[in-house]
Amino acid sequence: MTQWRPDPALIRRPAYLSLADQFARAIHDGRLRNGERLPTHRALADELGLSVQTVSRAYEELIRRDLVVGEIGRGSFVQTQRREPDPPYLPERPGEVIDLSILKPVCEPMHLERLKQGLAWLAGELPASSALSFRPNMVFPRHRAVAVEWLRACGLEVSPQNVTLTNGATGGMTVALMSVAPPGSTVAAEAIGHHTLVPLARYLGFNLEGLPIDDEGIVPEALDAACRQSSIRAVFVQPSVINPTASLMGSVRRSQLAEVARRHDIAIIENDVLGPLVEDRAPPVAHFAPERTLYVTSFSKITVPGLRIGYLAVPDRYVTAAANRHLVTNWMATPMVAEIATKWVSDGTAMELVRWQREAVRRRLAIAAEALEGIAFRAHRDGLHIWLPLPDGRAEEGFVAQARLQSVAIAPGASFRIAEGPWQPAVRISLGSTTESELRTGLGVVTRLLLADPEHLLLAI
Template identity: 70%
Template sequence: MISVINELMTIWRPDPALIRRPAYLSLADQIARAIHEGRLENGTQLATHRQLADEMNLSVQTISRAYEELIRRGLVSGEIGRGTFVQARQPEPTPPYLPERLGDLIDLSILKPVCEPMHLDKMRAMLGQLAQDLPASAALSFRPNNIFPRHRLAAAEWLLGCGLETSPLNISVTNGATAGMTVALMTAAPQGTTVATEAIGHHTLVPLASYLGFHLEGLPIDREGILPQALDDACTRGNIRAVFVQPSAISPTATLMGAARRAALVEVARKHDIAIIENDILGPLVTRSAPPIAALAPERTFYVTSFTKITVPGLRIGYLVAPDRFVAAIANRHLVSNWMATPLVAEMATRWVQDGTAAQLVEWQRTAIHQRHAIASEVLAQTPFRSQPESLHVWLDLPEGQAEESFVAQARLQGVAIAPGMSFRVSDAPWTPSVRISLGSTSETELRTGLGIVAKLLMADPEHLLLAI
């Protein structure tokens, strides 16, 4: 009996002094933060409605509303006759972006390149060209090896502009970066093993780990990405088989990894004989980037790049470069998961690489995104944020006292969608509420308006944000 009492006494409790109006939402936010920060673990039974009402000097109805809000957020579950529990199983992760734009909402949540009518004109012109001279193999062949040799040659040419020299035989043409990432992870991380990655990383990694059966370990980062010593320590103590990195301005925190840091990570990977999966979907867009990690360690690095974020969103094609010893395994896993990339889109990408259109679109994008960064620097002049000159977004830590979920919800109520930072969280380390804001997903006028709304919310009293929801 004494041990049970002691155990109950050690369970985290909300602080009555931090309650603001409306009390139910303030209480829900406190409990949500405790869950996200690991102070309330999965499976923990929360206090009963009556017990917590007495402790907090609130009504039972207020506690009930707070628990209902936590159930709505998917953080707890109520079981009749048993009580309320932190969910032992997390719900399906929701993407940080809106699946579609709703009404007049200014969507700064989805990561997109800047697009203008010119992009649509170029797509239409290429489709018209293909209508006249589409290769028979692109429409009639069912065998990837019959279709893609020419496309792999063009891919090798494009990769030179990314700083990577490789054989066409090591290249797989994929339906974008996500397909390439998935196949690389299937190959490098067998079920039951662990993949290390940035503590704030790619939002699809958590569900992919669940679906593919590997474990995910988020490691400490700084402004250049993963700390080599942290990776060394993780490899020493655990079953790490691969490390997934985003070294060139595409990570949520817009890290840009220098040449020395890349070399240090390669040294650790070689020491422990682990694979490296390098997500470089901005490729040649980032002019200040050091050579790819794959150029330093081709024997163990899976290199992923694509055209979607740097040319036109509809050009959903990418390249996966595999080390020699994994080429056959990559081909087999690509066959069972995708069969092959879409030949028509691959044909478009190849022609654009060969005639220089792809490079022109990248150059145009670089100029356009520089202009978007100038707008962000002007509108958010009073707010520190993280970015790179060619990143498609900024990462913004919220001021102390601002609850991330409430801030994102209030921005949405005022007509602006932004991505909650929690969606990119991989580690259970202490968390700073943050948001990711896309710069390319809308017009310059809407971007300026949306950033202006965010800037005003940043200056607001956190209590007023809660009252307004």
């Protein structure tokens, strides 16, 4: 059994989270090693003067973080050899933590009411095909026709037969990657990119190569060099603000990227989940290379999180592959959710919610600019988050841990890291996941941590 013990003097409220954080730091620092047995709940509670329930909740939190494993009849053991990567977010914990780690749109009671109205409409208007059919071709032709209208608002002209409805962007991304990147192939992506790409690459069996980025995203010359040096099959890009660094790719860069892909005959997967939310942006990369771009967009981050539906638009050469892979992984998108999305696109509700969201996130960005005055960060006026590089001397993991001790959750930048090499510690902060008041409070904590003496913070840990 381990000799290390938590320090009761460092326990803050909520005690179970503070206790779990002490264990987590000891595990990360190597003071607790893989396989070491932890004290029993009762023994640790007696030792620290806490309730058994508090210790039990702390151990449950460590199990949730995949740092500890509980074995019936044997006890709790440290598990440092992780089976899954750290997600850049935490489960929602209303009242316990100001969660600025998960990327969400701004939501108010109005959004819940709109969705309730949509469900009430659906109860009276649900077509028999959406309720009773197992055949996608019986359900979705009408939805594909309406999807074309929305994709046009995103800046893309496509035919209905080139559109697949998906249960959100993640499903669309997965189908797109499966369609163009067979096991053993290589996909290029931004050095700081989508947090699910690394596990997806492992699960689907393709290699992932992170490429240099600048203020507009992926550097075309770097993609060209990578294609010359290795067998790249596709490039995954997020050109419109949803990427971690909140960069917006200009029209010239998009055209250059398309030309490199055409020169080397590789596919492009474009993740554009913010769609028309980003005002005055250049046309999608798919506009510049329609013959090779698989375009993904969705509604959950720009209308209501519960509207988990998206569109995957693919060129003719990939229509059959995408349709088959969607069938074997999802069969089809949820028809009843598709009904609401189609109605909202047709009657203007979806675009109305996008315009509302645009104004809301601009107000949130103004709050962030005021709270972080004098501190350098990256953001876009129509984006849902900010990217905050940490100054020299600030360790990313420690900074995130300090924020958590003060009941503020932020996403560590390393969660989005794809390329190896030198790393500038940073954090991603969501602007839409809380109320404006909580956002101010959370950003105030971040600001105080940034302005504090790093050595003082180290002692506080």
